[in-house]
Amino acid sequence: VKIGVLGTGTVGRTIASKLVELEHEVTMGSRSPDGDALLEWVGESGERGSGASFADAAAAAELVFNCTAGGASLEALAAAGAENLDGKTLIDVANPLDFSQGMPPTLSVCNDDSLGEQIQAAFPQARVVKALNTVNAAVMTAPDSVPGDHNLFVCGNDAAAKSEATALLESFGWPRDSVIDLGDISSARGTEMYLPLWLRLMGALGTAEFNIAVCAP
Amino acid sequence: VKIGVLGTGTVGRTIASKLVELEHEVTMGSRSPDGDALLEWVGESGERGSGASFADAAAAAELVFNCTAGGASLEALAAAGAENLDGKTLIDVANPLDFSQGMPPTLSVCNDDSLGEQIQAAFPQARVVKALNTVNAAVMTAPDSVPGDHNLFVCGNDAAAKSEATALLESFGWPRDSVIDLGDISSARGTEMYLPLWLRLMGALGTAEFNIAVCAP
Numbered sequence: 001v002k003i004g005v006l007g008t009g010t011v012g013r014t015i016a017s018k019l020v021e022l023e024h025e026v027t028m029g030s031r032s033p034d035g036d037a038l039l040e041w042v043g044e045s046g047e048r049g050s051g052a053s054f055a056d057a058a059a060a061a062e063l064v065f066n067c068t069a070g071g072a073s074l075e076a077l078a079a080a081g082a083e084n085l086d087g088k089t090l091i092d093v094a095n096p097l098d099f100s101q102g103m104p105p106t107l108s109v110c111n112d113d114s115l116g117e118q119i120q121a122a123f124p125q126a127r128v129v130k131a132l133n134t135v136n137a138a139v140m141t142a143p144d145s146v147p148g149d150h151n152l153f154v155c156g157n158d159a160a161a162k163s164e165a166t167a168l169l170e171s172f173g174w175p176r177d178s179v180i181d182l183g184d185i186s187s188a189r190g191t192e193m194y195l196p197l198w199l200r201l202m203g204a205l206g207t208a209e210f211n212i213a214v215c216a217p
Numbered sequence: 218v219k220i221g222v223l224g225t226g227t228v229g230r231t232i233a234s235k236l237v238e239l240e241h242e243v244t245m246g247s248r249s250p251d252g253d254a255l256l257e258w259v260g261e262s263g264e265r266g267s268g269a270s271f272a273d274a275a276a277a278a279e280l281v282f283n284c285t286a287g288g289a290s291l292e293a294l295a296a297a298g299a300e301n302l303d304g305k306t307l308i309d310v311a312n313p314l315d316f317s318q319g320m321p322p323t324l325s326v327c328n329d330d331s332l333g334e335q336i337q338a339a340f341p342q343a344r345v346v347k348a349l350n351t352v353n354a355a356v357m358t359a360p361d362s363v364p365g366d367h368n369l370f371v372c373g374n375d376a377a378a379k380s381e382a383t384a385l386l387e388s389f390g391w392p393r394d395s396v397i398d399l400g401d402i403s404s405a406r407g408t409e410m411y412l413p414l415w416l417r418l419m420g421a422l423g424t425a426e427f428n429i430a431v432c433a434p
Contacts, residue, residue: 106328110410112318148432153414182417190414193327197370197407200399205433214418215365216427 004029004061006054006076008037011093011137012067016041018141020048022171029057029080058084063091063164064126070096070115071108074122086125089161091168092116092188093132093140095195104199107192116155116188127161129154130188131169134198136208143173143211150211152179155187180214221246221278223271223293225254228310228354229284233258235358237265239388246274246297275301280308280381281343287313287332288325291339303342306378308385309333309405310349310357312412321416324409333372333405344378346371347405348386351415353425360390360428367428369396372404397431 005016006029019026027050030038038051051057058064058080068076073094077085096115097105109115116130131154132140139146152174154162166179182190202208222233223246236243244267247255255268268274275281275297285293290311294302313332314322326332333347348371349357356363369391371379383396399407419425 101329111323111327111413145434146432147434148430150430150432155417180418180421182414182421187417190417193410193413196328196410197399200372200404200407201397201431204397204399205431207433210431210433213365213367213430213432214422214427215363215367215430216422216424217362217364 001025002027002060002062004057004064004080005067006057006064006080007067007069008035008041009067009069011140012065013037013041014137014141015065015067015093015132016049017045018172020045023048026050027052027057027060029054031076031079054080055084058088061088063089063168066090066092066094066119068094070094071098073115074118077119077123082123082125085123088126089158089164090119090123090126090128091132091165092119092128092130095133095192097195104196107195110189110193114186114188114192116185116192120157120185127156127158128185129156129158129161129165130185130191131155131165134191134194135211138209139211141172143178145209146211148213149175149178150213153182153187153191154179155182155185155191157184218242219244219277219279221274221281222284223274223281223297224284224286225252225258226284226286228357229282230254230258231354231358232282232284232310232349233266234262235389237262240265243267244269244274244277246271248293248296271297272301275305278305280306280385283307283309283311283336285311287311288315290332291335294336294340299340299342302340305343306375306381307336307340307343307345308349308382309336309345309347312350312409314412321413324412327406327410331403331405331409333402333409337374337402344373344375345402346373346375346378346382347402347408348372348382351408351411352428355426356428358389360395362426363428365430366392366395367430370399370404370408371396372399372402372408374401
């Protein structure tokens, strides 16, 4: 599958490298296609990895990951262009963290809205799936690094897009039954508002490489 | 220990009954001390259970549980009286759920504040510990009803109060190492903002009797 990964930070590089390893053709999109972060990743990623602007990365792709910082995601996706996202599964990994008040960050949107919903509202023809935002980048593509039968969540309005996302997660190493479908895109409020708990758990545990398992009878 | 349980709803009755079973002397506090909910519980609870106003229940107690609805908690605690809470461990089980916009509820406070912090700020001499608000009432006092090594959280500024709360949780059936200390009372933001995820999980799982386990290397 031709996949566009928007964002050159740790999350974008981790996911893009895993996708290349899985033999997908990956175009990493950046606001600065000539920037060091992008050129470095392209240099490391072999013949299946390339770099482009947000718009060209999205245009070339059948499926798009939003791995930009949450506070910049709507702007980045606008630069990618609605016409390059229409009809495509858009896996939104971003968290709307606001560091302007210091640590720990607050959320720039929450409670009666979420970044996932804002993205779906701004790009109504994209098939937005919120996923992977509840774990650290290292855990996203190496679930075995955390012990136990822990879980991921998918949220979105389009069942086929959620299936497509779940199949990709399975290829990352997540057992299919570890991925819990929480419902429509408004359930992204749940996974985004989990971040304050995640941040406190990181402090209590002394590591970012953890996850939660849902236990039910 | 003489314990005051403020609130006559499912959470208050469940916790108060467990405390009576554990041979504590329990006074359930209500805005309506002559109301049916309180009289019914007192009738069922044997010689160790009694009922009173919020103020009398708090005054008689060495330790207080806030089991009132989150939207009414500050008012209920004001009725209990700061002088009856000063120096006492106050275990805050409430979630600030706002049902005024329909289902699912939003939070009446979140992101840069929490109900736990508001209670601590309003009653600075009380030793507030946020706990138990991440599970259904039935799970609070019967952790074995959920499989797995799942977790609870305590948040508060006073280490001795958190130890006292943790010992009570242990008597409810929670293994001591299942209780994670998240830090000061501001970490109540984490456990309260988990509620939107909890609500979606309840929908996805079809039961309220579940919990999460924190998995870490």
